[in-house]
Amino acid sequence: MILDVNAYLGHYASRQLRHNTASSLLALMDSKKIDRAVVASASTITYRNAQAGNEEVAAEVKPHRDRLIPFAVINPAYAGWQDDLKTCHEELGMKGLRLYPKWHRYSLTGDRCLELVHAATERGLIVSIPIRVEDNRQRSWLVDVPDVPLEEIAALVKACPKARFLLLNGIGFVNSPLGRTDSGLPANYAVDISRLNALLDNEIGRLLASLGADRVLFGTGMPFSYPDPALTKLEVLKASKEDKEKIAGQNALHWLKEIR
Amino acid sequence: MHQFPGVQEPHSGGRLSRAEQRQRPHGAGLKQSVSTAVALGTATGGLAADGPDRKTKVIDWHAHLMHHSRSTWEADDRSLIEAADQLGIDQLCCSTLTPRRPATAEGFRECNRWTLEGMDRFRGRVLGYCYVNPGFKKEALEEIKRCIEDRGIIGIKLYNEYTCTDPVVFPVVELAIELGVPILHHAGHLHYFLDAQPHVSDGGHLAELARRYPEAKLICAHICGGGDWEWTIKALRHAPNVSLDTSGSVTDEGVVEMAARVLGVDRLVFGCDMSLTASVGRLRAANLSAPDKEKILGANMAKLMKRGKS
Numbered sequence A: 001m002i003l004d005v006n007a008y009l010g011h012y013a014s015r016q017l018r019h020n021t022a023s024s025l026l027a028l029m030d031s032k033k034i035d036r037a038v039v040a041s042a043s044t045i046t047y048r049n050a051q052a053g054n055e056e057v058a059a060e061v062k063p064h065r066d067r068l069i070p071f072a073v074i075n076p077a078y079a080g081w082q083d084d085l086k087t088c089h090e091e092l093g094m095k096g097l098r099l100y101p102k103w104h105r106y107s108l109t110g111d112r113c114l115e116l117v118h119a120a121t122e123r124g125l126i127v128s129i130p131i132r133v134e135d136n137r138q139r140s141w142l143v144d145v146p147d148v149p150l151e152e153i154a155a156l157v158k159a160c161p162k163a164r165f166l167l168l169n170g171i172g173f174v175n176s177p178l179g180r181t182d183s184g185l186p187a188n189y190a191v192d193i194s195r196l197n198a199l200l201d202n203e204i205g206r207l208l209a210s211l212g213a214d215r216v217l218f219g220t221g222m223p224f225s226y227p228d229p230a231l232t233k234l235e236v237l238k239a240s241k242e243d244k245e246k247i248a249g250q251n252a253l254h255w256l257k258e259i260r
Numbered sequence B: 001m002h003q004f005p006g007v008q009e010p011h012s013g014g015r016l017s018r019a020e021q022r023q024r025p026h027g028a029g030l031k032q033s034v035s036t037a038v039a040l041g042t043a044t045g046g047l048a049a050d051g052p053d054r055k056t057k058v059i060d061w062h063a064h065l066m067h068h069s070r071s072t073w074e075a076d077d078r079s080l081i082e083a084a085d086q087l088g089i090d091q092l093c094c095s096t097l098t099p100r101r102p103a104t105a106e107g108f109r110e111c112n113r114w115t116l117e118g119m120d121r122f123r124g125r126v127l128g129y130c131y132v133n134p135g136f137k138k139e140a141l142e143e144i145k146r147c148i149e150d151r152g153i154i155g156i157k158l159y160n161e162y163t164c165t166d167p168v169v170f171p172v173v174e175l176a177i178e179l180g181v182p183i184l185h186h187a188g189h190l191h192y193f194l195d196a197q198p199h200v201s202d203g204g205h206l207a208e209l210a211r212r213y214p215e216a217k218l219i220c221a222h223i224c225g226g227g228d229w230e231w232t233i234k235a236l237r238h239a240p241n242v243s244l245d246t247s248g249s250v251t252d253e254g255v256v257e258m259a260a261r262v263l264g265v266d267r268l269v270f271g272c273d274m275s276l277t278a279s280v281g282r283l284r285a286a287n288l289s290a291p292d293k294e295k296i297l298g299a300n301m302a303k304l305m306k307r308g309k310s
Helices: A024-032 A050-064 A080-093 A111-120 A150-159 A203-210 A228-236 A239-255 B018-023 B035-040 B075-089 B103-122 B137-151 B167-179 B201-213 B229-234 B257-262 B277-286 B290-304
Strands: A003-010 A036-041 A068-073 A096-098 A126-130 A165-166 A190-193 B059-064 B091-095 B125-131 B155-158 B183-184 B218-219 B243-246
Touching: A003 A024, A003 A126, A003 A165, A003 A239, A024 A036, A024 A050, A024 A068, A036 A050, A036 A203, A050 A080, A068 A080, A080 A111, A111 A126, A111 A150, A150 A165, A165 B277, A203 A239, A228 A239, A228 B167, A228 B277, B035 B277, B035 B290, B059 B290, B075 B091, B075 B229, B075 B277, B075 B290, B091 B103, B103 B125, B137 B167, B155 B167, B167 B183, B167 B201, B201 B218, B201 B229, B201 B243, B229 B257, B257 B277, B277 B290
Parallel strands: A003 A036, A036 A068, A068 A096, A096 A126, A126 A165, A165 A190, B059 B091, B091 B125, B125 B155, B155 B183, B183 B218, B218 B243
Antiparallel strands: none
């Protein structure tokens, strides 16, 4: 069973995305034998009112809830986010959040974000944070949004030990407190493999050794990215069959609390 | 015109290299070389393999051996070959670069010496580029001649010391034409000024150079590691003697299909630039026919490596 924790629906401001409707994404998943995916709105990255994008995603996935798991994008700096969070969780059935602190310009450890993370935690929602949306070298002339520094995420996971975080599109964890066992951070976060290497520096293998096989999850970044690079990593990764199955989907099911 | 050492006859020693072992037929009805199948994902149920019998090698057109100032260079080089084994890559076209640019003449000579040593250490697996800084005209031209005429180097690697339309680069291009070898040129188009690379070339510069030298065999490096890839592909459209290497760490969906649509598959060459699973996965994913992928994975490069004008 393969569950992708890092997928998207909708449009992105700087580049045309294909496979960005529920039906077309499912067709792509079928062609790659990916069973399920966590999806959030790509449009909300640049929407002022993120809730409009959440509603779009909810409508798209409604006939496909067995395979597409919706996450909400909430901007704690925007009016009414508490109402949006309640709606996304209670009415739209969202299972988690995606946060874009650099795009939406708030501090991960500021009061507003901490309030959001605590509220999400009380609701049992996972908080996912894409470290980046796209490679900075190809950014539009209109925007210059930096990656989320891993140090800022480390401070957040430390400040919210009861929360559960998924770190997406990240790399370089092994050189940060997030990738070390002696950093004193709670084990309340997991990372996806979408940008990690399985060969040469083999960051995936090193994180399996440091964080453990329960905290590395399969993610592709589709449809921003081709899914095959992540599948290829899983294929060539030097790990036991059991650990590969954890990465491919079992860990995600645990994090989503679909199995205990 | 002649075939370079290592292209058709990769290894004549006693024990078979892993690449050669993969080339051995594994049974009747084999439709692709085994390595091509591994790279395409067909060996693991990825893409359908059909069409006529093919013997195309998978060649990574853009790879690097490590500079020897790096303490782990030897292990790193070995890891690269082992990773290539896992992914079904038969040969890697490698350059060694100085840690800092602009390279001095001594610096690029030293790098090329190490590239040649790497070709010996990994005979049949590593093909070499001669890296030079065109600013050292006499030394660069002598080094290119020595490496290509005497040592079996397959092409020239130019980095970012000069924009490729700078006249200082022209003697190197003219020598490449004379020798009939390709130039792999570092390139990228960013919508902001890159302080670290003030003279970086982009697809537009390479297209301009190609118009000046239509007989040159130019390769624009790493479409997936050079900024706005849509811009680069469009900029290269009307420069038929510029090929595009598919390497880089960016895994954006659709890049290979757009490049194939705008430039044609005959102008695409497979490369990794050390981003191995990203680059193999990208080719596996691309919505192209298996024969077209085989062109990108090896056949197009084999043509470029044949000595002679494009």
